[in-house]
Every structure is written in C-alpha cells, then in structure tokens.
Amino acid sequence: MEEQDGPGRELNAYERVLAEDRRVVREMLHVSIGGAHAGLAITTFIVALFAADGGAGWALIVGGAVAFWFTVALIAVVGGGRRGRAAITRAYLLTFGWASWL
DSSP states (O other): OOOOOSTTSOOOHHHHHHHHHHHHHHHHTOOOHHHHHHHHHHHHHHHHHHHHHHOHHHHHHHHHHHHHHHHHHHHHHHHTTOOHHHHHHHHHHHHHGGGGGO
C-alpha cells in the first residue's frame, strides 16, 4: 500500500504536534478589532499625555511616529494584494492590534 499525499491523508505524530503548535501560536497572536480600538484609545491617551507634559512638539513626534507606522503597514498590506477597506482594516489591526495582547 503506497502512502497517500494531500489533505485526506492521516498525519503522523510529528505532524500532529506541529499542527497543534501552529494552532496555539495562531491563537496567541490573534488580534481583534476591539483590541485595535483599545490600542487606538491608549495611543491617543499617551499622545495627549505627551502634549500636556512635554508640549506640542513631543506630541507631534509621537503622533507622527504612529502615523508613519500606519502608512508603512498600509503600503505593505496593499503590496500584499489587499485593496480598499480591507487594506485599511488590516493596516489598522497591524498598527493598534497590540492591545489585544494586554
């Protein structure tokens, strides 16, 4: 009996462990739109703190860094093939989705 390739074949023990590890990592790194909204709120609060404590200059630097990161993420997402609202949503998740991990 020869081995079967493709999605219908049964995984060996090593492949089952790898598949489980990948599933755990995917769940661990999953970000949600709610987490991204929280990240935006936290970032806005931090920029406001910089504005109150350090003046408008520091707030512009920190806000500009966040805007630059969003722009780079948007360019990368568009380069990956997404367009329109899907590209903006993915760039938003890439920029502010870190709050899902808090």
